[in-house]
Amino acid sequence: MATTGVGPRRWEIIGRKGGPWEKVDINSSTDGQPSQWPVNNPTWKARYRRSSEERHLIHLAKAWMKQRGQEHIGVEYYLDKLPDGYALFETNQLTGSQVFKRLFGHPSGKYYDSIVKFEVHFLWLMSGKQGQCDCVNCGKPQVKPVVRRKSRPAEFENLLPDRRRDPIQSDSNVSSRSTSAAGGALGFTSRRPQRQMKPAGAPYAVDADGQEDVIKDLLRKLEIRKNDKAGIEDNIREENSIDWRAEHEFESYGKGLIQQNLTLISQQHSFAPRIGELVLWTPQFLDGHYLMIDTEMGEYKYYSFEQKCFHGFPKWRGGLITQVPIATAMDGPVDFPDIQNLVDKQNSLNTSGFRVETFPDPNEEIDKTASKQYRYVPLRNIRPLSHWQILLRGIPRAEWHPSIEYALTCITSLSLYEKFWFKGEWPNGMIFFKGLYIGSEFIMAGDAVRLTPAKTPAGKVRRCTDVMVVESIRLRLLDIRPEDVLPDTPLLAPASSIIFVGRAFTLDIRRHYQMQGRDPDAAQTVLPSPLPDEEVKTTFRPVGTGGYGSWYNLHDPEKKYVVSYDRVLGRLYEAGAVRLWTGQLQFKPKVGEKVELRPELDFDMGGIEGGRRYASQTDERMEEPEEGQLGWFWADTRAEALDIQTINGIEVGKYHGVRDPRTLEQWREYMKLINGHTATPDLFKYTSSFPSDFPSGPGTGKRGRKPGSKLINGKVVMPGDPGYEEAGNKTLAEPHSTPRHKTSQLAGAALVSTDEEDEDEEDVVEDSAQVFPSVERPSMHEAMRRGSPIRQQKKVHARVHSKAQIMGNPDDIEDDINNDEEDDAWYLDIPPVRGGTEESEGGDYRPVGDYD
Template identity: 55%
Template sequence: MAQRGGGASQWKVIGKSGQVWQVRHINPYSDGSPRHWPGKPYQPSSEEKYLIQLAKAWVKQDGLEQPGVEYYLDKLPAGYAVFEVHQPGGSQVYKRLFGHPSGKYYDSIVRFGVHFLWLMSGMHGICECVHCGHHRPKPIIPRTRFTFDRVVLPKEQNRVLYEYDSVGSTRSNSADARHPGGTSTRPQRQIKAVGAPYAYDEEGVEDVYKELLKRLEAAQGSRRGIEDDIREVNSMDWRAEHFWDGMGSDLIQRTLTTIEHQHSFVPRVGELVLWTPNFLDDHYLMLDEESGEYKFYSPDQNCFHGFPTWRGGVVAAAPSTTGSDGPVDFPDIQTLPDKSNALNRAGFRVETFPDPNNEVDKKASKQYRYVPLRNIRPLSQWQMLLRGIPQEKWHPTIRHALTCMTSLSLLEKWWFNGDWPNASIQCKGIYIGAELITVGDTVRIMPDASTKARKCTDVLVVDSIRLNLHDITPAQTSPDSPLLSSASSITLVGRAYTLDIRRHYQMQGKANVMQSKLPSPVPKQEVKTVFPPVGSGDYGSWYHLHDPNNRFEISHDEVLGRMYEAAAVQLWMGLLQRKPSKGQPAIRPKLDYDIRAIQEGRRYATQVDLRLEEAHQAQVLWFWADTRAEALDIETINGVEVSKYDDIRDKKTLESWRTQLRILNGHPVPTDLFKFTSAFPELPGATRGRKPGSKVVNGKVILPGAPGYDEAISDHIADRDEVQPTPKHKTSQLAGAALVSTDDEEEAFEDAEEILSTVEDNDDKYIGKRIKEHKDPGEEHSLDDDNTELRTYQQRWGAAFSLLESDESNPEHVTRQDQSPVPQPKQERTKQQIMSNANAYVSDEDDWYGDPIPIRGGTEESEGGDYDPRMESD
């Protein structure tokens, strides 16, 4: 804790009493914590008297006193601070020191002096202060009681008390205090539970940022300000993504570590991309040099075969089998390397991107596929990839994706530091438009608008991402204020380099550059170490844009995008389609190959995004969001409801989560804890199921005590030995998982209940018969006689799985009106039926966008999105 209530210039005694003053630095021992500091109406107070008196006691204990010398401490122990509160209705001010682990305060310097000397001794032994539990109480001195000369009668006693109370008593039990609305003039102690949050957000979760701002305000005037980690231990969302107190898992850090060890051209979760669901076999996406268009090219036929069907999408999942299949590498950009796993594990899950301006229709997110990397391109390449395709043929999701080109959201806020009235919050990542930028990435810097040549030549190796809070006022530290500061900005700090030798920091500002001594470029070995992307030296010679001992800072709107590997850009741009002529060097990639597309996309988003204010034609506005889900305004990602569309985040569920977290954190909980038995709403009506002892007779339930109940009991006992019940089969978790993998959750659960009940009520022989009846005529099944386990599995659950198989000829064969628990055989259409309605069966390549979603999602070719194009060639 640094000096509060002003610096040395505001001291009234230290250095101004004519004595020789000597500062004594405290030892780095403390058990104080700022989270025990009080809120309003307490205000920070001067610590000058504490610094003088504590230093005097410390010097006296150590025997270092010198005549004519006054001592004072440089600061109080960390976590301790002095606050003051005014007496209600009076002019007296109470000064108290807070920060003790017990949550209690010291009301005098003498009482805190015992604890202070124990801290300065290295916290050895047992503290004997009033709050550490080892206080030695002084002997009680009995008071002399006032005695009456005569006995007071009851009536006289009542009269005396009445007269005493009527003389304007200030006691808390006076008549004024007992009346509604009456206030006591006695100073009231501010009761604050240990660990109670200072402020809450809109969901009732502790607002740690308001708490940090309050601490920053309390530390104003100090020399160092405050620095602390950001931990939201009372937030269920934060606890689900971080490891804390022996529980949880660092999901975000695990993802960031994975990103750090992969190439920058690999798509990341949450990024907006261009993707095509269909890729022609034995073809490559190449540049037609005659027309400048990107088309499918067949090397066997030596010709181009049309454009891909580009769509806008969001990356929902990345490959999870990098351990067995290896990381995504350069061959994945154009080819389909051999993988030991199917695409639902070795591919990217890309979901069609819905309209962010439409809060009602979000069904496009349910249309997804698992595709390899060759089907995906960065959204910044939309101009060159769509060249030659008329705009009326563009898929609508492309414009949906371009609408979010000016969206911003920070990722993993982890560090807070500030010096009043400014502060900064450091983050580990930021979504800028379509891309995710993390610490350690190399980003391209937008060229200055004042320069004549609009070329990108500068890059920045990001060391930190900061949210800067400017001009914080005391009113904004209040829990009632929705703002954190008067102004804010996002900046990226790191080391900057340039390809233009004229922009070298030693060449800037010189009139005649050609006559100056040319600086040497960054050594190639250093380039390999400093730049994370592989092959950064292929862009050219790099020079320092600033003094290497300093750091370079840019704003978020100056970021053009990630700098990709040079070989990846060459593959995308078609620079490697032809070998260079002898004696000619290879064509180097450019940093600004997509600069026009990014600038046009940001201007388009400013004009189209309804969440932004109206802007001028050339102006670019940014939409700041708290999360990536809010920035994209998506309802689901990877099949999970997120953001404001998550129905489970109701008031009751949030209170249940907070209660469970209080238990995990060791805080007191309400006595009605068991009311939170479920996070889901209860079904209306009575409890489901039959009452104990009820019997079913001829399909009718007879309750105990009802007419005919005794006869039913006797008949059941008589027939128990004659009729043997059919043994039921055990249910399988695998079958249950398959049954609920539908696009409609309610239908899935209803179908699962009916199918499971049918499977349980029939024996193996009956199920095997139904499987045989449902089998397609052209499909043959063979089982090894030795493989009895596989045969038993197919006999038991084949009927359940057969209901969920997608019928490509009739994708709507499973409806709510026709949900038969018995598998129905496939009805073959006659030639007359086909010819009578031939137009109904002529499909278009884009029909899948408006068709109902397949039962298990993914693709039309498979049941789980694990379509592998290589299997078609067999």
């Protein structure tokens, strides 16, 4: 190792951040193959380009030094290079704007999509390839393509048994599969065409973890019925996935944890934070103070009513909600007073508060320790992340906590939640979801969301006036191709989009669907009526939505309104909560003055749009968009979208070390047993290559000795062979039966059957398999409890006698046993063992039970 002094042109982190830095030289051991790089493949050459390996060098060096026990605190390490034959490439997402970074060079032709996955293989290489590598690429055997063999040579035809001449010797129970295997063992191939056979019950397609891909199977069914105008509709249930079964109730087993979470959310106010949301929070809140706006400066600070003055800013952080109050039965649900006050609760904060974890850097795959900085806080310590421009006003940028910018980096992340229904008509399909994480918020069906205003001419103020009550969240699959249905293809469709479907409303009467292109100020114009108050209360889930003003239909009520995900600003909060956040209720009106306080829908629109622009420029997981465009990062899960390592102290996503290929395979075997598959499909992976016509005769298909043969002195003797008749007339010595209880040979003689007993053997009921408890055990225990001396029995190794000796001289045999006992009398006088415990003086264990 050597201290480095690299220049700034090559690295962005090494030698520029932290330090001191030390270079670690790797071993020459490698299995990398440059031929597996995408630049050497004409099909992929145009899509991939080389990418910076800096983060891989840092992470792998730290892991290797830690494994060797040479890591020093405060020292940063990086590798001199990757193992020979490995290189990092990046490619753009086909339907999005993010960038996928992939490490190529593995002999299997597969790539590594994260540093953590390659770390296992790298450490195995540095160990000199000792043992077996358990990485995701080495742990799964590569399926070999089916190769059609050449026709059987004509000269081998005479070696085959002629089934037409000897049909009696063929076994009808032998399957063609066994015959084919036998033929391969003899050096020739079957006439039947070979094909890759799937075991019974095997899924049509699997994902990267080996789990069943139910969407691929639904696309296959859709393609089969592509000529049917009705298409297909079906539930989405992953009953063979242990992750899905752990969160759903299936056939009266398990708990519907996801549905419980959705039900809890639907019963709460819209302003209450939800699990997985990004927020602004402060671990400490000044006692006796309130967060209020300084009207002179337009800044949010601590205010004391006793001292009637402001006392500085809260120390805001970016955080992740990982737990919500669970003691709602005793303390009640989160309500409006919790926004500003510290409401008395019967339970402590670990059950009545929110657990918030400081958010780590999503661009940093090495250090995720910020998540360990967590605290249970009340609602007054928390604000939506969209308020960042409002709450941070007046605080210098240099004093911002780093987690704030980390949280803003994920403002353009997307992850769908809980797919449950599929509907399609070839070549298009739709997957229905129950929720969507968009940026910092979670939106579910039934929520009311605010919509971004349309573009306006330069210089004109854009105002948010439209909202939508979400009825369904869908992922559209457009122009599905036959190759997309294949189980090995990564894409579901060449194009896809997320849409919201529901009813839309507006506060602007000019945007009423009957007022399009008409002047509401004209005398001849008939103005439409707003929604009745009762309809507003039943249509909108947030309480007090009528406080925003009069609502009008944005479209024909008989139809549905569809918008794309990028038109959603965020949830529609309760009007009372917005008044508290913006300070409208901070001061009482003068006596006799009637003020109508109507909050604005776009009070935080600047923070949302500014955060999306910031995320598009700083999120390194996607390609930098063009000028004026936004980039969105699509992820499969919320953990992937935020790139977090732990939630509530538990590793998740790609950082979960337990989810290795061997464990996942074991879980799948458990699920087969739970689902009632006693004979797992793995039993069909193996077939016997033993020839069916050897050695028991041509065409028999059975193994073992021929009926009538005998085994004499380790040699098989067939009928008619020399010595067969002589061996049949000899009486072979039978082995002695082993009694189940310890006894003498004299008593054992009674267990040996005689010739007379053999004649009546059919009338005897066989009960030797039954084992009865010893009758001496209780008496021995009783003697030891009372302290009386007792002679322990010793295992006697008796001399072996024949049956004739036992029946002829029983007295001599009994004397031999007695003599053995006298010789070992010293062993029988050993007192019982004492148990050293703290329950009685002297260490004697004296249990008090039924004997006292």
